[in-house]
Amino acid sequence: MEKYSNFLLSNGVKPSVQRLRIYEFIHTNRIHPTIEMIYSNLSHEMPTLSKTTVYNTLKLFVSKGVAKAINIEDTEIRYDADLSTHGHFKCKSCGGLFDVMLKIDNLVIEGLDNFKIEEYQVNLKGYCNVCKPN
């Protein structure tokens, strides 16, 4: 995709075959995948793909700001190509991860006088509308 290629280039990421395909994957499939999910999904069509490449690529993406790391769980890091301000909800029952639109104006009411906030990460947990008891 020309669109993705230009986007990566304009953010200082040289679009190799692997990087482009990985970026396309996380941009198209909004499942907030882990490294493992990305690797297992792409290794079929790219048989020589190395898991090290997936690690390297996502580290590069995050450092260049074209993807975000979501630390909602101790045990796994999930990645998201959606750069807009939004939060995430994880269902304790089915494990699904949902996007949440947020209103963060006036969220912070105390504690950061004269601080410079650059990133917001809002993680919620509970039960989704399917898993919710009763």
Next chain:
Amino acid sequence: MEKYSNFLLSNGVKPSVQRLRIYEFIHTNRIHPTIEMIYSNLSHEMPTLSKTTVYNTLKLFVSKGVAKAINIEDTEIRYDADLSTHGHFKCKSCGGLFDVMLKIDNLVIEGLDNFKIEEYQVNLKGYCNVCKPN
């Protein structure tokens, strides 16, 4: 401390010597320590303390709800005995972790119709008032 002992008991945590001291430590020192910090701080006064015990104890604390795990960084889990609704700010320069008072009413504006929210975790990153450029 009798106070801590009763608090743990009332939450289903039998207050052994180790558990009580670890709880007292995270409750008194509001530095949001990692497992490593807890271990290295207490191993002097409790020479036989095992790191496994620190892992086990904090896992127990979190499961019983007497402490919270803060996933603000990929590389480390920090623990907090403050159960009140508040967020955390991590300074990208000095690494300091600060408490932030929040107003989370009306935070979620879309995406969770009929969901049951049980936990909020708000993580901010940027530069603190000391490290802030200019």
Next chain:
DNA sequence: AGTAAGTTTGTAATCATTACAAATATATTA
């Protein structure tokens, strides 16, 4: 085409976390 620079790959090393069983401490019962 030939060279240089950058990227990918596979393996080996590292490091945090967990599993496990023995040792210790605590609680219970007689």
Next chain:
DNA sequence: TAATATATTTGTAATGATTACAAACTTACT
């Protein structure tokens, strides 16, 4: 109090995810 059962702690070994590294490969440049 002693004996027994239960729970907790400890140290070591195993696990598993992530990283380091050097060789192979690809791409860009002359």
